[in-house]
Amino acid sequence: DAGVIQSPRHEVTEMGQEVTLRCKPISGHNSLFWYRQTMMRGLELLIYFNNNVPIDDSGMPEDRFSAKMPNASFSTLKIQPSEPRDSAVYFCASSLHGGANTDTQYFGPGTRLTVL
């Protein structure tokens, strides 16, 4: 299995631009997670989906952030408009079972976002 796939790996954009991050979870996994990692705040859960349905988005920092999962094999995290403080590494992870986070999460390589 190829593991969790994220694209792009690096993104540099200017303040105010729209940014879309993409994730392909491991085939057969029912849960998908989006995280943000910064030096100041560490690793934070932004949102997670179970069977393509958003279960908890309380970690999404602002309305500028939105996430979708149109099918079991694809998810996007969108920031519009982007701001310099959104600069971080964004990780996508997936796990096999649905419901609460009771099983191993498998992480993608991350997208390093820089907003100038």
Place this chain on the structure above:
Amino acid sequence: KQEVTQIPAALSVPEGENLVLNCSFTDSAIYNLQWFRQDPGKGLTSLLLIQSSQREQTSGRLNASLDKSSGRSTLYIAASQPGDSATYLCALGGFKTIFGAGTRLFVKA
């Protein structure tokens, strides 16, 4: 509100030494506790997962323990090697996954 603390924040040891990384949490109502490894510029790799009903898990030179009553978990690494150098994070699973800040480990050859 659940809080997760990892001590020490950084650790440097000579090759071959046995070492212990610590993780503490404030709310004992957890589903599981997971230890991850993160190499610089990379994603996280799961090392061990301990379910709430378990006390420990072992994989090779790694052993993780869980004591919910005291709100603590330890990751024991035996006979450390330079390849073990990385950041180690603990995470509490449940309705919402919460990560500690991590311990940065450096094993000197």
